[in-house]
Amino acid sequence: MEFDFLSPVHEDLLDEISHLNQQTIGAQISIHAEKSGIPDMDGMNVAIFGVRENRMAVRKTESPDFYQIRSQFYSLYPGNWRLKLADLGDIEPGATVEDTYFAVQTLVESLVKQDVIPVIIGGSQDLIYAQYRAYDKLDQMVNLVNIDSRFDLGDAEKMISSQSYVGKIVVDKPYNLFNYSTIGYQTYFNSQEEIELMERLFFEAYRLGEVTSDISLMEPIFRNANLVGLDLGAIDSSSANTEFFNSPNGFNGREICALSRYAGISDKVSSFGVYEYQGHLGQLANMLVSQIIWYFIEGVNYRTNENTISAKKEFIKYQVPIDDEVLVFFKSPVSGRWWIEIPFLSTVNTKLKRHTLLPCSEEDYLEACNQVIPERWYKAKRKNEV
Structure with a gap:
């Protein structure tokens, strides 16, 4: 696999891994290191990579660094998994945002074609647009599920942002989108115009209270998804112990991990993105994000392949x-x-x-x-x- 836009995992992390218990994920995952290069994807099941892009973020911060999230994730123990995992390193910001989109689209498309599930740790959530565009050449209509407090529809005529990318997905050619579902939306974050548009387009929207009252009812929604995006802002601020996720209401840690597992266990989901990650979120938030990824992979391990x-x-x-x-x-x-x-x-x-x-x-x-x-x-x- 030749992707010269991927930067290797930091050498200090490799040193950390050398001191980990041999049964941890860090001791078993294949890692893109400067000396060894990008791991061979033959036989791989899941490939993790970061995207250090957030120029289109509504809340401007520095380019995210995924050192701490990797450190936490590597320290976890896998379940009784039969899966082979790889960490491909990071996509650095391109000269333009469009260059970054192209890199994400190219990498996701290549991995999906090889039956490797990409797990994207992203900066701003407009990167879902690039994740979605990866399906342009795969000859299928796609279903997108977004775990988010907002619909992120926006105005397709205006510049894309982390809260207005779905409109671009709907109107830009080629038209691949069959269905869009938002899980956990909060009414006061969405205009009535957007709520009515969701209805007119026959898209699906599930309010936060509706979801948390019986989270198991969301499993069929994920079962029909091809790609899933998760906005970390859908988590309530107390669960991550950070005010960056600035809503007192949202999913708690147990609920967001349950949704992540439903995404993983779906036979159809072929890519998964965790977005709005910031490198300065703190130890508790980093551990929660690493557990979200862990639960997704746990779900992948227990797929039943009922689409055959x-x-x-x-x-x-x-x-x-x-x-x-x-x-x-x-x-x-x-x-x-x-x-x-x-x-x-x-x-x-x-x-x-x-x-x-x-x-x-x-x-x-x-x-x-x-x-x-x-x-x-x-x-x-x-x-x-x-």
């Missing part, structure tokens, strides 16, 4: 008549997870063949039995018809 044709042949089929519709549900006998079939319109977009089964919950099936059409099914069907 052979696995779907084993699904149990249920048909539920509602008015003029017959809703078709499927249940996996292995994991107990549920899906609902979306009517496929071949005349609309041939890329949508992969979206004919929409992940759902058992509650959706039980509500359908009580003649209530699941809202996610309705929105997905409407997007397919538009």
